[in-house]
Amino acid sequence: MEKQIELGKVITTKKKFRYWIGLLLGFGCLVNYFDRINLTVAGQVLMDELSISPAMFGILLSSFSWTYALMQIPMGVVLDRIGVKWLNRVCSIVWIFATGLTAFISGLLPLFILRLSLGVAEAPAFSAASKATGYWFPLKERGFATAMFDMSSKLSNVIGVPMVAFIIAKWGWREAFLVTALISIVYCVWFWMLYRDPEEHPRLSKEELDYIQSSDVQRQVAPGEGSGLVYLMKQRKLWALAIGAAAYNYSFFLFLTWLPNYLMRELHLDIMKSGLYTAIPWACGALSSILIGGLLVDFLIKRGFDPSKVRKLFLTIGMLLGLAVIGAATTKDTQTAIIYFSIAVSGICIASTINWSMPSILAPNGSVGTVGGFMNFIGNLTAIAAPIVTGFIVGATGSFSIAFVVAGVVMLIGILSITVFLGRIEKIPDEDKKVILD
Known part of the structure; x- marks a missing residue:
């Protein structure tokens, strides 16, 4: 039983239906990443079958992110206008087709087109999860709730990489894409059946709704009345966090796209061992995400520590741990390299969890997307x-060492952005007065 006292009123809730929503959001992000890492794991097989060079394969791996990044702001605006429910429903159907059809391609061009399509379809996934978390969880539970979906993206590498590697080794890479598409169908059906906003959900009790809304949750505003993009882009703290995210994302996507290939190419592991070793850093990252970025941060805030200082401290610590990627440039020993990767990924996952709690904390009402x-x-x-x-570094030098050092330098830029420019983590004022819907 949970109790919260506010203005002399005791709000009690016995039910925790909101955690089913958190689990749904987490499963969505898990499936989301299954559809991303399948190409990574199949990389060496595809490179051999289609005669793709490392540089060209690097471009192919990157192609998903072209449309994924390009569609972030447009999808965010659409998300704020039509809501989580309908945007996720439509996009999940599109990414099912983009993944499933990949199993039937026979050339490089169709593969590029389908990866670009997947980037469009998955673009709103994390913004939607963050927005839904802002609706469904009070501020004091926001760290754990965010960790539930952010951890899943890391857990996908723990589960998905060995799973896809096994399917490829047993049946082939085409079957791997079909299996991940089938898992996406399961998520799509579950989301379609379960997700609604709190105010319209028939399975949410009035007591739990009152509890959720007793804290500083994000509230709906009339469509188009959220703070504008131009106004938001003038906020220094938003830029500081975005640059920090760009810094740790560089290492994150280096590991996400190239780590299995590095283990096979440079450390000479077979595809099954590569999949298993790849899972170790991501398992450490998933645990760090939920235990440190989620539970520990929430615990300290509930104990009365300043929320802004706690979040900023652990965001910085996480990025400092991410510098361990540089250590991987100094060794050719598999166990030592995995230790460095595990430290780096753990730090990145702590930073990512905290950073993804920020939109629902910083955003004016109606502007989380x-x-x-x-x-x-x-x-x-x-x-x-x-x-x-x-890809170009590996193609030119035959080694990943310089690539790891570059990732460390980028991380340092992000640490500078957070420590110098972020300031206090608190809600950005509304651009002007909004009419809040009951």
């Missing part, structure tokens, strides 16, 4: 760059 879309757009510019730059 736009804020999340803007941050994710800037953050994903490096997601485009990392696979391409890494």
Whole structure:
């Protein structure tokens, strides 16, 4: 039983239906990443079958992020206008087709087109999860709620990489794409059946709705009345967080797109061992996300520590740990490299969890989608760059060492942005007075 005292009123809720919504959002992000990492795991097989060079494969890996980044702000605006329910319903159907049809391609051009389509369809996923979290969870539970969906993107590498590697080794890469498309269908049906906003959900009790709304949750405003993009782009703290996200995203997408290939190409592991070793850093990252970025941060805030200082401290610590990627440039030993990767990924996951709680904390009412879309757009510019730059470096030098050092330098820029320019983490004032809907 939970109790919260506000203005002399005791609000009690026995039910925790909101955690089913959190689980749904987490499963969506898990499936979302299954559809991204399937190409990564199949990389060496595809490169051999289609005669693709490392540089060209880097461009192919990056192609998803071209449309994914380009559509962040437009999708964020659409999200604020039509809501989480309908945008996620439509987009999940599109990404099912983009993934499933990949199993039937026979050339490079169709593969590019389908990856570009997947980027469009998955563009609003994290902004939508952040917006839904802002509706469904009070501020004091926001860290754990965010960790539920953010951790899932890392857990996808723990589960998905070995799973896809096994399917490829057993049956082939085409079957791997079909299986991930089938899992996406399961999510699409579940989301269609379960998700509604709190005010319209028939399975949410009045007591739990009162509890959710007793804190500083995001509230709906009339369509088009959220703060405008131009106004939001003038906020320094939004730029600081976006640049920080871009910095850790560079390493994140380097690992996401190239780590299995690095283990096979440079450390000479077979595809099954590569899949299993790849899962280790991501398992560490998933645990760090939920235990540190989620539970520990929420615990300290509930104990009375300043929320802004707590979030900023752990955001910085996470990015400092991300510098361990540089250590991987100094070794050719598999176990040592995995230790460095595990430290780096753990730090990145802590930072990512905290950063993805920010849109629902910072955004004026009705603008979570736009804020999340803007941050994710800037953050994903490096997601485009990392696979391409890494591919060209590996093609030119035959080694990943310089690529890891570059990732460390980019991380330092992000640390500077957070420590110097972020300031206090608090809600951005509304651009002007909004009419709040009951």
